[in-house]
Amino acid sequence: MGIEKQAIENIVEAMNDDTLIIFVGAGVSANSGLPSWGQLVNEFEKELDINNSITDYLKIAQFYYDIWGQQKYYQKIMDIFSRHNDAKPNDIHKHILKIHPKHLITTNYDTLLEDMMNSSIDKYDILKRDEDIPYSNSGQYIIKMHGDLALKNIVLKENDYLDYEENFYMISTLIKSLIMNNTLLFIGYSLGDSTFNSIFRLIQKSLGGDAKHAYFFTPQKQDEPVIEYYKKRGIYVLSSSEEVDSSKLGEYTVDFLNQISSKIDEESLNEVVLWKKIKFLDKLFFIESRDIAGFSGLNKHAWLTSPDQFVWRDRDAFEFNVGGNSELINFIEEKTSLSQFLGIDMDQSNMGGLGNPVLTPAFELYKEKKFSLAKVKFREIANTSFAKKDYFNFLLAEFNVAHINPGFFEEKVELDDTVYKDGSFDSIMDRIIDSSKEDLRKIAIFFRDVIYNFKFVYRKLSKIDVLMDKLRQERVAFKNGGYSSNNILLTVKYEFYSFIDFIEKNCICVNQYQEYQLVVSRYFECLLIALDNSYYNNDENNYPFEGTSSIIEALDLDNIKYILPNMNKKMLKVYLDNYSMSKLKVTNEALDYIIESIQELCKINKGPMDIHANLLNQTIDFLNVVDLNDGNFLVDLLAAFPVYYNNRDAIKKIIQMILCQNKTLSEDNLNKLREISKEHVEIIIKNNFDLHEDNYPYYSKILELDKDISRKSIFFADLTQDLSIILFVEDKPTRIVKYSRFLGAFYKFLEVEQKKLVDAILSKYSNLAVAEIDFHFVIEMIKFQVNDFITLKDDVFQNLVDKVNKDITKGVKFYPDPLEVAITDIFVLVQLNYFSLESISEAEIDEKIKGKFPEVDWMMFNVRNDITIENLLKNHDFYQARESFSKNDHDKEMFNSWAISQFETGKAKVDNKNV
Secondary structure (H helix, E strand, O other): OOOOHHHHHHHHHHHHOOOEEEEEOHHHHHOOOOOOHHHHHHHHHHHOOOOOOOOOHHHHHHHHHHHHHHHHHHHHHHHHHHOOOOOOOOHHHHHHHHHOOOEEEEOOOOOHHHHHHOOOOOOOEEEOOHHHHHHOOOOOEEEEOOOOHHHOOOOOOHHHHHOHHHHOHHHHHHHHHHHOOOEEEEEOOOOOOHHHHHHHHHHHHHHOOOHHHEEEEEOOOOOHHHHHHHHOOOOEEEEOOOOOOHHHHHHHHHHHHHHHHOOOOOOOOOHHHHHHHHHHHHHOOOOOHHHHHHHOOOOOOEEEEEOOEEEEOOOOOOOOOOOOOHHHHHHHHHHOOOOEEOOEEOOHHHOOOOOOOOOHHHHHHHHOOOHHHHHHHHHHHHHHHHHOOOHHHHHHHHHHHHHOOOOOOOOOOOOOOOOOOOOOHHHHHHHHHHHOOHHHHHHHHHHHHHHHOOHHHHHHHHHHHHHHHHHHHHHHHHHOOOEOOOOHHHHHHHHHHHHHHHHHHOOOOOOOOHHHHHHHHHHHHHHHHHHHHOOEOOHHHOOOOOEOOOOOOOEOHHHHHHHHHHOOHHHHHHHHHHOOOOOEOEOHHHHHHHHHHHHHHHHHOOOOOOOOHHHHHHHHHHHOOEOOOOOHHHHHHHHHOOOOOOOHHHHHHHHHHHHHOHHHOOHHHHHHHHHHHHHHHHHHHHHOOHHHHHHHHHHHHHHHHOOOHHHOOEOOOOHHHHHHHHHHHOOOHHHHHHHHHHHHHHHHHEOHHHHHHHHHHHHHHHOOOHHHOOHHHHHHHHHOOOOOOHHHHHHHHHHHHHHHHOOOOOOOOOOOOHHHHHHHHHHHHHHOOOOOHHHHHHOOOHHHHOOOOHHHHHHHHOOOOHHHHHHHOOOOOHHHHHHHHOOOHHHHHHHHHHHHHHHHOOOOOOOOEOO
16 A cells, blocks of 8 residues: 555654544444445435435435434434444454544444443543533543434434534534644545545634644545645545455555554653653643543553552553652652552652742632732733743633622722733634644643633533442442442542642632532532431441441531532532431531631621622521530620621521520620620611511520529610600600510510500500501510500400401412411410400301411310321421420320321331431
8 A cells, every 4th residue: 555654653653642533434333344324325215216316415314304204214224223233343443442542533323433442441431412521521532423323413414414513513613622733544434425525624724734634544546636635635645556345445444553553652651751741731730640641641551540549550561660750750749649650659748839829829819709809910910921921821810810700799990901902812822722832732722621611620520420429329228238348438539629729729710600619519418428327327237247438427627618618508408408417517626617717707797798798698507507516606606797787697597506505505605695685686776677677586585595583684775765756756656566576575675664665655555546556566565475455455356357257369369378367366365365265266267267277276176186286297396296285195195196107107217317
């Protein structure tokens, strides 16, 4: 064969440099007995009544589809391929495996290529559609650019080719980006077929006339004008110098590939060459171990046995000593987390450093949430770096400018203009790649492919998802009495912290993005699985082997530091519910960190719209699910916590935590709580923070914790003046209604003089005309025993009866439901003996009240049955309901009998969780 020697040498060089991409056509699969493209289309032609002069395969396939429809079209293709289910990879496939190109791009629909390539330890990601791209993580692709028969997304008919870039937009974009920086080799194609020419049109612009980067092998003899035509368009055609029998085409292709695979450059691989291959990564300040392995060119001889160990596959067959290259060893020790590298134990004490010194000043601003200032600083660094031709830091800095989102209320700062005036960032990035040489070009490509396209995030998300599924499976086995011994949890931790190191040491600003937060959330869920394992015991099984490797007793400080600021508070409860957890165990060190974080955020928080306010509330949400043993520190947190119009819920959570820990509080802190509550309430009244009135009952419960009678009464500043105005200045005391929730919560704590003022106002209020009375206010005062409004008793009763009897407009829903509110009020007032059950019967409203609330049915109407109990338990836990609603032993026995029946019928079961 007249194959040019230089072309073979170029292809071999690309193979050894791991920059070779092979396009695989139908001719390769045809050697395994599968139909060629022409044979496939001929099957369509047999069923179509068309003129034999039509030779356009695309149109024939389109005619078949248009006439018979999609279902029969795909069924026909699947029937054709099903005749060849026993097809196996052939010698061409085996030589492709031996060559092991960086990427493979195929227009074949079958799976022979991926079956062969993924039979080895090093796996290729199979990309069959656009949706596969974000989750690829191996760095080696088999791109099925014409789809996959199983997915029914194949490219065969005319419309498929016309709409290709629309239907496979991401795949076509990926192909274009890959061919710009790699050597191409086409095998299994004919220069005259539509498949190759559609690819040729897709990539022609990207070839840019650089013919040495693209080669087309065909065992068939080609005319010189044809060879020259493609040469001028960037493709060297390598063909036979003589006619070849069609039965020998496969053999010639095998011989050609053998000339390449037989020259795998093993002997030239040494520590110097290895350092040359990965030296470009030295621009980074932390590199993932899989990137070191991927770019080393040693995929045939070494592998990652674990994320931190890159070792020789077979030490007797091939190895060299890397210890003599100090630059290489220092690089691995300082910028990776590898503990073992090709037979050398790494000193990990050297790993770390401060990160990228050029970008760190701006990145520190970013971490402090000074986002606008960080953008300005990064732009300044970008422009300076560009002027110094430090293009990698320029690219990173500009990436960060584009990916920092200042807070809505953050003061905007004017950015300097970019130093590149002509074109977009994408175009300047491509210009840097195209015009640069060696290491700069490689690191710019790495930036584009791994950082700019968020691949480092997507592949990490995919990796942790896979590990999380394994943890779930292990958890199920463990709960069922199984045993496990593995390092899955350690691998998860390694994957997560290497992800964090890559971001922080290279100063990459992605923390505000959902993709980053998803990685953190997935890691958190992995930890929850391990934590949940610690809540189970399988002692009763008495198996010889038991337990699980993936187990932790509590979340530690390192976990909390990254989970805390990135946890979606809405998802926090979802995750806990998934594992039937109510509280999280954390180490003392982690708890101290949470407390200190809250205290620091309280100090630096400047107002309700401060950039730190959200993180402060988020940290409180997290603390609220932590398993606490002492509540005294919470008192100081409540004292330091600012009261703004929009942080009611955060304060409520702190108070609820204090109430849960009330038995642990010291005498001094009980006294502090009294003053803190008083101060908060005064702020709420003074600033009209109406939303915070929802917290009044919780402040009231805090005040009730102090059993010292001498400290019971409280004097609220400014209250006396306001009450005096209502009593003496205004014509009518109706403005007292605005104090309804305050009085319900704090009347019993008021000092005598302020109580007298309230009593006088309420007495005056009770003498108003009925039309001026706010009965909701009156009922609230009665319920909270502020005033019995005895002169209005009949009016109150009639008001509630009227609400119960009021006709409801169909199709109109009110919230809160007036009928339900009225029934609730009646129920409470009956329990307070304000109304009698007889008066309810006399008003003939029994039937309208029954069936609305199980509490009412049980307490007022003695409806005691299993259905009522079940309804009660929708709002109360079993023990709470039994104690609250049992008036006698018979009632308790009813609850107990119901519970026993649930276990006997299998509707309830005992959980072996230790919480």
